[in-house]
Amino acid sequence: MTKAISEKKESSKIKRPNRVLIKEIAEVCGVSTATVSRVINNNGRFSDETRKKVLEAVERLGYKTNIVAKSLRTKKTKSIGIVVPDITNEFFAKIILTIQDFFFTKGYSVLVCNTNEDPGKEELHLKDLEAKWVDGLIYFFCMEDKGQIDAVRKKIPVVFVDRNPNRKVAVVVESDNYTGGFIATEELIKAGSRRIVILKHVLTNSTIVGRYNGYRDALKKYGIEFDPQLALDMYITPDAAKNAISNLIEKGVSFDGIFACTDGLAAGALLALKKYNIKVPEEVKLVGFDNVSISEYNSPSITTINQDKKQLGKIAAQLLFDMINGSPIQEKDIIVPVELVRRETT
């Protein structure tokens, strides 16, 4: 009777199973737990015979090391955190994928934290990752720095990706946004544009500032005066871009080129242009930024600035890995080159 009841209980609720412990396999092999630990971690000395014996038992009993216990002891969790504004943005997703793959091959797992550009969430995620003892942090910086960054950096190795927190001492990997903005604008100018709109994020992070400065300098180089009317700030959704461009048209502001700081923005702009039957690239030329699929598979396909997502991710991952494994931390600012991808809008 009693047995039946307890069985029922068991089956109605998942229980952490009684996993096999290091102690048990030690008993089976007639050695100490220390020895077992040594062969499992291939750390220290042991005879070939014991190695075989232990490994066999591990296999046979299906032993799996309890990483939580191990972490408590070693102070390493074999996991890293990624703090990112928007995981559904293909640009971020691609970088995360590369980082994930890299660390997977090294035996690490990845905690992904989406901030949605919300400083409050960002800070909470940071705290949480710290409490969870991640070994390192990939940080798509977003909020204003009020000192929390240093607080984290002192405890955990961190690599900033994409966005530069503009601190003297930090390891950062970013695209050459300035050059990107410059060549995007230059492409428009060379294609004949003179009145060039720039569509940019209201949030002024380092990437936007870089692209904007490139735009300004390219105008200057070709002796084109900057018109503040043509600098449009918005949240980076295609719809926002569509509205902004529609507005401009309605107001009768003339323009013959658009530099969108994001491919999504470019796609939105295209929609507005189409709505007003403005021919692209004949009447208005357009260049985006990022080179994500929306620019490639659109119609017309959108000329854009390629960011090397793989490279960004790979470098950041390698850097963080090295830091985790004791390579001395020193300020570093890796700039990854960008390139123009010419398509049908210029």
Added chain:
Amino acid sequence: MTKAISEKKESSKIKRPNRVLIKEIAEVCGVSTATVSRVINNNGRFSDETRKKVLEAVERLGYKTNIVAKSLRTKKTKSIGIVVPDITNEFFAKIILTIQDFFFTKGYSVLVCNTNEDPGKEELHLKDLEAKWVDGLIYFFCMEDKGQIDAVRKKIPVVFVDRNPNRKVAVVVESDNYTGGFIATEELIKAGSRRIVILKHVLTNSTIVGRYNGYRDALKKYGIEFDPQLALDMYITPDAAKNAISNLIEKGVSFDGIFACTDGLAAGALLALKKYNIKVPEEVKLVGFDNVSISEYNSPSITTINQDKKQLGKIAAQLLFDMINGSPIQEKDIIVPVELVRRETT
């Protein structure tokens, strides 16, 4: 001298800081560690006075619970795993985002594992997540089931999302793929198509099978004979779809409608149609699936079947959360409705 050297060492390498421990705040407050633990977890009895005292010290000294130690004791890690084929696919990313947000509010973190549809990787990730003691698992099932699924399910609560592993006993949340395939095809038929191509994934998971069956049944309903020539299998990249459609055109196979099992595939098909100057929707009509941005911001914008990403994620998260917190596990198959989003390609 010695001091200077040791200082140098410290600064050149990040060290896990001596965080403040429960023991220290116990000493400061003149109570035992047990009591501190009780007030921190608001668990058990303690006087109002001690509560204030402890909380104040926690705040002042900046105490943070060491989750690793806590996990070892409680056997809960407050983290869940997500196993997913491709994080850069907007459809998956949106679902993950919702799940992440949900669990964030509950104090959980999320381990994201990308399998790239590779069964080997998938299995390794599964093992890793088990070793890391995740409290639960969201599983976009991909590999062939050879029994590993049950192995995991016995140890960890798991919710299957999007793809149905077709097991009797499982908790799964999926879109109504059959109806989606049906209404997509019906939309094409009602718009005048008779020779309807279907573009689908070579991998025959439950979502593809459902959509395909819907397609077949819609044809049947309207008395249209199925032509195997028009059923095209491929990997789900836009380029593959472009090639497949181009091929069909080159071979002179006639068709006047395309049901693409994915918006990405639809975008690729559009490219091929454009290349051969085939007018959409006049000569060929097109319907996609998923309703991700590539269909919305394309030109022409693509008619598609909306999958309710938010709902899928929300239901899955809630279900898993309930399971983690002891609600009895019982087979369940939640079908989330889909709907037609009519745009410019039909």
Added chain:
DNA sequence: CTGAAAGCGCTAACAC
């Protein structure tokens, strides 16, 4: 209401 003490599962000195 509070304290003492055991112990989660593992690793790493330190002995031998």
Added chain:
DNA sequence: GTGTTAGCGCTTTCAG
């Protein structure tokens, strides 16, 4: 080469 032992930092009986 191997065993003994002392924790990692926390929660949770069990006493009082």
